[in-house]
Amino acid sequence: MELFNVLTVQQARSTLAQHLTKGNREEIVPLLNGLNRILSRDICAVEDVPGFDRSTMDGYAVRAKDTFGATESLPSYVNVTGEVLMGQEAVGTVAPGQAWSIPTGGMLPQGADAVVMVEYTEELDELTIGVTKPVAPGDNVVRRGEDVKAGTVVLQAGHRIRPQDLGLLAAVGVTKVPVNLPLRVGIISTGNELVDPSKEAELGKVRDINSYALYGQVLEAGGAPQLYGIVEDEFDSLKGTMEKALNDNDLVLVSGGSSVGARDVTAKVIETIGEPGVLFHGIAVKPGKPSIGAVVQGKPVFGLPGHPVSAMIVFDLLARPIIETAGLPLARKVFPLRAAINRNMHSATGRDDFIRVTLLRLEDGSIVAEPVLGKSGLISTMVKADGVAHLPLSKEGVEAGELVDVWLF
Amino acid sequence: MELFNVLTVQQARSTLAQHLTKGNREEIVPLLNGLNRILSRDICAVEDVPGFDRSTMDGYAVRAKDTFGATESLPSYVNVTGEVLMGQEAVGTVAPGQAWSIPTGGMLPQGADAVVMVEYTEELDELTIGVTKPVAPGDNVVRRGEDVKAGTVVLQAGHRIRPQDLGLLAAVGVTKVPVNLPLRVGIISTGNELVDPSKEAELGKVRDINSYALYGQVLEAGGAPQLYGIVEDEFDSLKGTMEKALNDNDLVLVSGGSSVGARDVTAKVIETIGEPGVLFHGIAVKPGKPSIGAVVQGKPVFGLPGHPVSAMIVFDLLARPIIETAGLPLARKVFPLRAAINRNMHSATGRDDFIRVTLLRLEDGSIVAEPVLGKSGLISTMVKADGVAHLPLSKEGVEAGELVDVWLF
Incomplete structure (x- = not known):
């Protein structure tokens, strides 16, 4: 086996990174189309969320001081002088000794600094309630800006948008989202033994597995895959298809060519297509050793092993990170x-x-x-x-x- | 808080399951569109993969017996009488004392039962090689049917298709895949305080978060979400929207109504729409206790809390499993x-x-x-x-x- 330059996975990644021209292209999509896309810019909140102090309970907005020392046997009595209506501005002030009824999510009126849960009150008459348990300032209240503060970065460029991130973007009023364009990935299978899955596999032939497994992996990584079918292990055919794939895509995967001669064809084709060409031929990983990493015209090209397991594992190690981030560093941690x-x-x-x-x-x-x-x-x-x-x-x-x-x- | 029937998560799930009419609808999609879809039927292989014994190495197809005792100093000599060509049927037989050259992936000729790696051979003349290391029968060979045996179930109904499953389906020649139709999910947000994310949030108002977070969760679970916007906490408006959503969808999510009165409206609307109606009102989970589970016209309806965290967690516990499998048991294990x-x-x-x-x-x-x-x-x-x-x-x-x-x- 001719492996003229075997690198570790880390070395392979950094070698590739040095030669990639990072030109992540951006598009703006409606919020509802944003799931699983990668943010191309930091998202900044321009206003506080919520924009006012809100109650988290059904009850009464009060001045906490008025409830100090309240007990069931000796309630603190306050006068109910107003009512907060859901979704409406609370106009007016809660003066000392007063309370306003307030629903969950309602706006805290001026003067009030806490909410007494309805469970800890008793109605004395229509205008007076007894508070049976004291509250501290801020109790049962979400403060203005407690969810999101105006001027802060709420999501970073490179972040993959999850369902809760859609929620947060809605909260801050971002309905159009700047995301990376999916990396276009051309997929070529080589091998004289391969036939299309729709065909009969005669003796000596097997159906093409890698095109389909890689297609799924590219989709999962957020890329836009395109299949170029099966190419014979022969210099001119592979060169023609690879040039076409390179022309149409941002990254090209060639799998197959497990036999020694076939592997050499892939490397030779890459070398004739452009600079810098093959960066490594062989990585210190099992399975997946006989892999080729190359950059041509600023675009990464991978020669993956023909064995499906090896091809999938090497894809995950080397190609997936590039496709996922379209060149940006990934802003999200991943855990095994x-x-x-x-x-x-x-x-x-x-x-x-x-x-x-x-x-x-x-x-x-x-x-x-x-x-x-x-x-x-x-x-x-x-x-x-x-x-x-x-x-x-x-x-x-x-x-x-x-x-x-x-x-x- | 009126919670007339608080169930544990397990009880809630089984109560729902009892009332659901399991009618998972199927569609047939091209293989390349199958990623992340749920198989609606078992997939059976109709032929062996591979369909013949294959070499896993570049070398020589031999009778293992002919190599017994071979060493570097005392090689076993065999006559090279044929060549296996990639992708072609190996016609002929390897007789005792003979060997055929064979590439990785090539078809093992009759008579041969193992492959000697080229590294463990030396060329004596054009027609004779010395084998310097013995092989056992089956060495460096993938047996016919070793990957997939004809007649076996290769993927079960209820399985979510991953990239490698696309590869396996290609290998067995399945290019059209029977999958569950995505469950259609209607999403309604209720609350007089809510405004659309595209609008300014005036004092007292907040933007609708739940519609967007739930939309993402439904997509992630494999469902087809549709938003019905924001509805006031008022019986007639909610009833009208909920009837429309139930008519168009297989499952309906209503979130919001965090205040006591609003919660009651959701339950009352469900009760008037159809049987059996509300199955539980409150689950023993934190956060998310004030949740409603219901079945109407055989379709699940969930009243989720208004707090976004609670809504998302209850969605994952109760709605997600139904959407993911469209009623089938999930054939794949999940691990925390x-x-x-x-x-x-x-x-x-x-x-x-x-x-x-x-x-x-x-x-x-x-x-x-x-x-x-x-x-x-x-x-x-x-x-x-x-x-x-x-x-x-x-x-x-x-x-x-x-x-x-x-x-x-």
Whole structure:
């Protein structure tokens, strides 16, 4: 195997980053179309949310001082001099010894600094209530700006919009959202043995798996995938298709070419298409070692292994981060699940190992990871698995019972 | 607070399930449109994958017996009598003492039962190689049907299609996929204090958050959301809108009405629209207690709290499972992340508590959950959080350092 420049995953990522021309393109979408899109700019609140002090309970807006010392046997009596109506400005003032009735979400009138829950009041007559439990200033009140303060950045560029973020954007009145355009990703499968899934697989042939698995991965990462079909392991055909794909897209994935000769074709085609060309040929990861990373015309091109498991894992390690952020740093943290692996697993130091695992929940709540054995050519092992466990390159393996990071599918 | 029938989350789920008419409707979509859709039927493989024994290495197809005892100093010599071409049927037989050259992915010829990697051979002359390391039968070979056996269920009804599942479906030649139609979900916000996000929020008013957060949650769950805007807390308006929403959709979400009077309006409207009507009014969950679960015309209707955090959490507990599966049991396991909570948290027994948390990774790889404090009316607390920690109803709380389940956003 000719691997002239084997890099670790970290080295591969930073090598790629050095050669990418970061030109994330932006579009403005209506708020309702924003889910899962990546913000292309910081979003700043221009006003306080809420814009006034609000009650969080049904009850009476009071001056807290008027309730000090109140008990069930010795209530504090206050005069009900007004009523806050839902959705309306509270015009007027609560003077000492006074209270206004107020619904949940109602605007606190001037003078009042707390709300007594209706459960802690008794009606003496139509104009007087007894408060049976004291409140402190601010009790049962959301203060103006307590949710969002005017002038603050509420969501950062690079953030992926979740349902609650749609809610927050609505709250601050942002109904058009600046997001990255999805990265266009061209997908090519190579291999003389491949046929389209709609075709019969005659003896010697297998159906193209990688185009479809990668298509799903690109979509999941927020990209816009386009399939270029199956190309023979032959220089001119691959060059023609790759030039077309590069022309139409921001990133190109070529998978297949598992045999030595075929791998060389992919690398040679990349080298003739443009500068800087192949940056590395081989990464210190298992499965997925015989991968090619390249940049041509400022666009990343990946030569992924033909084995579906390897292709998917290398995609996640190298291509996914670029597609997810369209060049921006990701503003959101991601966390693996921690699970106890249930058998000893060997791993070479200096190499990142990814082991397909199924997960199992024990009575005590802890989670066990059971390796899915099987060759990296078997897509069924990825289907059976719940995720992949990562044995980092600093480790020589793990012992049964040891906690490992599991990245869920 | 009038809560005439408070159920636990489990009781609420099973009460709802009893009244739902499970009519998941199906559609057939092209494979490339299948990502994240829920299979409406089991998918069965009609043929073996691969359809023949395949080499996983570049090398020579041999009879393993011919290599027994081979060493570097004393190689086993075999005659090269054929060549397997990629993607073509291997016609002929490897007789004892013979070998065929074979590429990775090539079809194993009859007679051969293993592949010797090219690295463990030496060329003696054009027609003879020496094997320097023995192979066992099956070495470096994927057997016919080893990935998928004909006649087996490869993916179950109720399974959500992931990228690798697209790959598997391609492998077995399934290019049209039977999936559940997305559940149509009508979303209504009620409250005299609400204004559309595109409008100014005058004093006393706040912008509608819940419609947008719920819209995102419905999409994420695989449903087809439709907004019905903001309705006043008034019987006739709500009845008219709810009838329209019920007519157009499979499920209806009404949020808001946080004040006592407003809550009653929602329940009364549901009661007049159809049978069986309100099934529970109040669930033993915090936040989210004042929630209504109902079934009308066989369709679920939820009255969610007005506080955005409560509405989102109750949606996830009760509505999401129905939308995700369109009535089918979910065929895929889901796992929480386990994290150590970093402070004592009180929780009443008999109630499920959900605490917004941010997560933090420690040097040793373990994950710490830090509660995000703040009222359930503040959407910013959901934005700040990475997920919610679950304190189950059997527990009276957790102590700092204890491991809890965290459901990531």
